[in-house]
Amino acid sequence: MKIVVCIKQVPDTTEIKIDPKTGTLIRDGVPSIMNPDDKSGLEMALQLKDEKGAHVTVITMGPPQADLILREAYAMGVDRAIHLTDRKFAGADTLATSHALAGALRKIDFDLLITGRQAIDGDTAQVGPQIAEHLDLPQVSYLENLKFDGDKTFTMKRHIEEGYQMLEVEAPCVVTVLSSANTPRYMNVGGIVDAYQNEVELWGFNEIEVDEKDLGLKGSPTSVHKAFSRGLKPSGELYEVETDEAVGIIIKKLKEKFILN
């Protein structure tokens, strides 16, 4: 089985600073990590490799420093790493990003494409599903679990608001994975020693199959109207009372806010 995992380098912080002029993220001085949902997607792929045998490729689109997460992926046990990097990709929103990734994926043979549900820097959860649409493949989002029958069929557990769905899907398909699906493995020491000896393939516009007008700023219909840091919540009111009285206070407050009638 051939698996491709899309991974993204994101700033490791919940306090993302935003440039007030451009509305984009300021990345300087913030440590970068592999996006948590993507890392769980990668772990899912590596578990399939451990159990059934698989060839795992990781692909990322990003600036040169995104090389780090590809080395990390090698140290975790992947077989191939591709870095999509080209000035033509710069300034991409989710749509242009998914076009670039889909353009690369047209050049790779795979049975299963895994992406994280969403990245902690943008939280859009759009790129995975968009790739599936561009490639005209079935997609299952918000995966908690995936099993492979060894032939052609995946059994998947998908998290939904009311509970979960169980699905059977045939390869090839696209899935997006939640970080709660598993605990990603640590990098292996021997893998770290070899990480920089392995080849990271650099792919630009010329290596992929995509219409140039769909890329970068030109291919990005999203414009940020305004971005701002959420203000701090007030500390709230504290009551130290018996349970019955507490319930009464809560109901009264909820009615004041028109949450209860």
Next chain:
Amino acid sequence: MNFSLTKEQMLFQQMIKDFAEREVKPLAAEVDDLERFPIETVEKMARIGIMGIPIPKQYGGAGGTNVMYSMAVEELSAVCATTGVIVSAHTSLCAAPILEHGTEAQKQKYLPKLASGEWIGAFGLTEPNAGTDASGQQTTAIEDGDNYIINGSKIFITNAEFAHVYVIMAMTDKSQGTRGITAFIIEKNTPGFSIGKKEKKMGIRGSATCELVFENCILPKENLLGKLSKGFGIAMKTLDGGRIGIAAQALGIAQGAIDETVKYVKERKQFGRPISAFQNTQFQLADMNTKTEASRMLVRKAAYKKDAKLPYSVDAAMAKLYASETAMEVTNKAVQLHGGYGYTREYPVERMMRDAKITEIYEGTSEVQKMVISANMLK
């Protein structure tokens, strides 16, 4: 001259810090309190290659460097000095002498099991009457056909209770003093070999420090390590390498105490201000950090020289002398800055101060390090 970590070392540091924080730190207080060997941590370390960092890939190791190995012992010890010494004794005192002095058959037999962490290693030199004066060995190995018959005992052996293989020294010719000492490899279930009393210690309380007892222990001749009568040299060389590990452990303890103290002094308020606002606190922290960073440079330099196959014996002695004395001083100050709370087991600096003391004693006391350093100056 370059003081930066390489890309591989940075990636390694990211992993080992994460591992120490998530897997080792949560157990540290319990391991100390219950004097419990953290076997589950050893299994986790084994899975990702931490038990065989500087062992070549051909023998099942990670093929890493001694710099990486010292970084691992440092980061593990920053949160749990017991875990740090388990890795250090296993790697430097058991796997390393087999790698350096073993026959190809011995390397093939023992290194893959040690490097993968399937087996844990230990080392036996010290005896009740042979500490710093290692020439006073009483344990004997008498030739008997295809075997040696070993009698005697070893004390203060790290990992002893949980180890599967031991590198030990015994007298094959008592009349020759240190030139009559030979090194042997002993497996756990060798007839006549048993684990004796377990020590109750001040610090590193989870490291399973026990006595090794040999009562007409029959050891096949193929278990002789290196050459007959060359055991003293092997032991001294092994301890040179071990000192990098213990220096890294001391460095880690000091750094761990600093990390805890910085956190504490920002939170703790007295006279209406966090105690970090007082100049005494600031000056103490500055001294603690400067000495710890100096220790780090000495440790890394010694490890680098070992990797570069340069003579490193004096560097390792300096690193161990300075890092261990720094660990004692820094943890002492850390407890002082924590005040009464620092004297309780609610805060980890109490444990760190107890753990630090042993680094001035084992694998050559501070005084022995000074002998090594000055002997090289005066030769």
